[in-house]
Structures are given as C-alpha cells and as structure tokens.
Amino acid sequence: MQKILVDLLQSDPQISIIGTARDGEEALSKIKSLHPDVVTLDIEMPRMNGLTAVRKIMETNPLPVVMISALVQKEAQLTLKALELGAVDYVTKPSGPISLNMNTVKNELLSKVKTAASANIRRVKPRMMETTAPSKAKTSDRIISIAASTGGPAAIAYILRNVPENTPPILVVQHMQKGMTKLFAEGLNQECKLKVKEAEEGDVVQEDLALIAPGGFHMLVTKNGKINLNMSPPVNYVRPSADVMMKSTAKTYASKNIGVILTGMGTDGAKGIEAIKKKGGLTIAQDKKTCVVFGMPDAAIKTGCVDFVTSLECIPKEIMNACED
Numbered sequence: 001m002q003k004i005l006v007d008l009l010q011s012d013p014q015i016s017i018i019g020t021a022r023d024g025e026e027a028l029s030k031i032k033s034l035h036p037d038v039v040t041l042d043i044e045m046p047r048m049n050g051l052t053a054v055r056k057i058m059e060t061n062p063l064p065v066v067m068i069s070a071l072v073q074k075e076a077q078l079t080l081k082a083l084e085l086g087a088v089d090y091v092t093k094p095s096g097p098i099s100l101n102m103n104t105v106k107n108e109l110l111s112k113v114k115t116a117a118s119a120n121i122r123r124v125k126p127r128m129m130e131t132t133a134p135s136k137a138k139t140s141d142r143i144i145s146i147a148a149s150t151g152g153p154a155a156i157a158y159i160l161r162n163v164p165e166n167t168p169p170i171l172v173v174q175h176m177q178k179g180m181t182k183l184f185a186e187g188l189n190q191e192c193k194l195k196v197k198e199a200e201e202g203d204v205v206q207e208d209l210a211l212i213a214p215g216g217f218h219m220l221v222t223k224n225g226k227i228n229l230n231m232s233p234p235v236n237y238v239r240p241s242a243d244v245m246m247k248s249t250a251k252t253y254a255s256k257n258i259g260v261i262l263t264g265m266g267t268d269g270a271k272g273i274e275a276i277k278k279k280g281g282l283t284i285a286q287d288k289k290t291c292v293v294f295g296m297p298d299a300a301i302k303t304g305c306v307d308f309v310t311s312l313e314c315i316p317k318e319i320m321n322a323c324e325d
Contacts, residue, residue: 001093004102005040005068005109012110024048028056031063037117038064043075043082051078051085058086064116066091066109076183083153088116088292092177115150115265119292142168142256142323143205143221145249147242147272149175149264151292155312156262157188160210162316165193168258168323170210171219171249173242175264178215185212203227213240220248236268242296246272255280258322260315261306262286264296270303277305282322284308284315 002020009015019034021027023045031039039057041050054065067090069079079090089112094104102109144167148156152174160170176184181198188196192210197203199211205225213219217229218240235241242261246269249257259276261269263286273283283306285297290312300306308318 001042001068001102008102008106008109009040009113011106012114014114015110022046024050024053024056027053028060031057031061036063038066038113040066040068040113041082041087043067043069043078049078051082054082054085054087058121062086062121064088064119064121066112066116068093076180077187080153080180080184080187084157086121086154088112088119088121089150115293119151120289120294121292122290141253142258143249143253144168144170144258144260144319145246145272145276146170146172146260146262147246147264147269147296148173148262149238149266149268149293149296151263153184155286155292157191158312159260159262159316159319160188160192160194160196163192163194163319166208167194167320168207169205170194171199171205171213171221171245172210173213173219173240173245173269175238175240175268176215181212181215188212199227199229201227201229213245215240218244220244221252223252225252236266238266238268242269243272243275247275250275250279250281253279253281257281258319259283260285260319261297261300262312262315263291263293265293266295267299269296270299273300274303274305277303277307282307282325284310284318284322286315287311 006017019030021030025048043050065087067079067082067087069075069090070093091109094101185196185198194208196210198214199219220228222228235244257276259273277283285300285306287309288294
C-alpha cells in the first residue's frame, strides 16, 4: 500500500515525497525532523494506529493530515474520529484494507493532498472548553440550515454539541460519501443533547432534531415540513449540495431561516445563503482564522448576503441569539 501511494503521489509534479514510515511511532519521529507540508496516514498500522497518530500530531505539531481508509465500519468510524480530532480529509480505499487498484481514486487523492497543503490547522482544544451556548433555547418556528465540506465534521460536531435541548430543527449538508454520513450522524447522536440522525425520505422536520443529508442524495424540505431526498444531478459538482438544501429551506421558512456556512472548499452554499437572505433570513459564516479551508465561507461572504462573520467558537451562541429574536 505504501509503495502504491508513493507512486501515485509522485506522479504529480507538484508533490514530492520526503519520507515514509511503517507505523504511527515512526511517523511522529520523522515529522519532527522532516517538517512535511502534508502527512497521509492509514488507519490500521502496527504499534501506533492512525487515530492515535492524528491525536498526537494535533497536540504536539499540528499539520495537515489526510487519512487513507477502507470503507468497512470499524475503519470508517475511526476515520470520522480522526476528522473530529483535526485530520483535514480522507480518501477511501476502493477495495478494502489492501487495495491494489488505488489508481481508481488517484485524482481524488492528488486533489485532497494538494488542498490539505494550504489548509489552516489549529492546535486542538480540550473538549471541556466547549461551553459557549446557553443551556436552553427559546422554542420557535425557525429552522437552522448548516453547510460544510473540508474540515466540516469537526466544526459540525462542535456546533451540535454546543446547542441546547429544544433547539429549532437543524438540517446539515456535509460533503461526504454514502455510508459515512450515517456513521457520522450516529456518532454525533451519542454526544449531543439533541437527536442527530441521517435524513430519510419523509422524515418530519422538528424541534430537538438534527438531520444529516445522506451521501449521494440532495436533501430538500417540503411545504408541510417533511424531508424529500432525490438523486438529481450534482450541483457545484456535489450531491448533496448546500445550495439545493438552503434554497429549499428559504422557500419554505422564509424569514424564519438561519443559514450557516462553515469551512469547506469550493463555492457550494453561496447561492443558498443569498436565497436565505433575500427571504429575510439571518446568515452566518465561519471566519477565515478558524476555517480549515475558507473557500465556502469566502464565496458566501462575497455575495454581500452574510450578516455575521465569526469564529467557530462563537457560532453556537450566534445561532441561539438568532432563535430568540
């Protein structure tokens, strides 16, 4: 696997391999001496696995990490945990732990490694510091529309852990492949005060519930407050698309909509934020300093339709303040 990855990465003239490691312990040692721009890590390694290695990298020498993971349940769950700990992104092995056909994901691998090279990595803060939001939310007929891509899992987890019970319904689009969104939702459901689940056709949008758009499906909300999923063509090269979801909530909830754009590459969500603002809703974008990749918030801000640009740590409080207005 290591040789295959080296060959694929070195096929791009913009990428140079400055070192390889057999396991997490050797990786940590070489990182100190080689100072790489990006590290790729497998989940399953001898002595120290990828998850432990990510945690130690973020605690001692924060730098961009791209996980290489098999899409089996155990590895997928560990990959999501690595993203929460600060890994920038992941690439799925196409045929299990030993994938000799990695060339089928070559373009994705090269793109994600090069994106990671310019990512903004912050030293991970202890969970106990996450105490920004009020203990209760005022019940309202509002809806909260959240969009994210690269760096999004950790940002979404932070927000959902820091909003209280009785929060208005939350719809989330995170650019993530089929299968991963369900595990992502299940993991969050165990940690949050409100219920979190992967959205299903016909789900009722309701207070104290966050619905994650399933990978491979656009998510809309109907006039009677139910979820509609479809496989119409990708928008902004992605499905689910934040623009599709946000335009839907803007149409249904008008001024009762709170739109939030988080870290991510590309422009998805900019037209959605514009639609929410034109209907009288309130809009929030994560600031550059706390974004892993500032692409999506920057595109939204450039529309002139963002009301507040603020740090990730302040977003839960801004959402709750908006719910009380």
